Amino acid sequence: MHEWMGDNGNTPHIVVDAAHNGVQVPAQHVKDGKIILNISPSAAHNLRIRNDSISFRARFGGVPFDVAVPMPAVMGIYARETGQGMIFSHDNDEPLEEAAGAPPRARSTRGHLKVVK
DSSP states (O other), X not given: OHHHHHHTTOOEEEEEETTSTTOBOOGGGOBTTEEEEEOSTTTSEEEEEOSXXXXXXXXXXXXXXXXXXXXXXXXXXXXXXXXXXXXXXOSSSSOHHHHTTOOTTSSOSSOSOOOOO
16 A cells, blocks of 8 residues: 555555554654554655564654554554545454544544545
């Protein structure tokens, strides 16, 4: 998804559960337990996407920070320009809307993100 978005001129962003064990992000940029990270080549330097984690160096308010995100903490990926992407399910009984941060029943069963094939 990351490569496809970049190849099509879009800016990939990931939604991360900042409370997940092993997540290293600047706490002052976490909102409602989540953080949205721009993982485009211009924002995420030394980006490494592996099967178990994502890591890179980025600037937050002009201050460099080494970001580390275990793959289970990644809740979704989307293109900033279109809002299209994927929300990943988690291995718990929480409905997808609640896992993505919406209050129960606040959204219809269709979110604003679409599966890109």
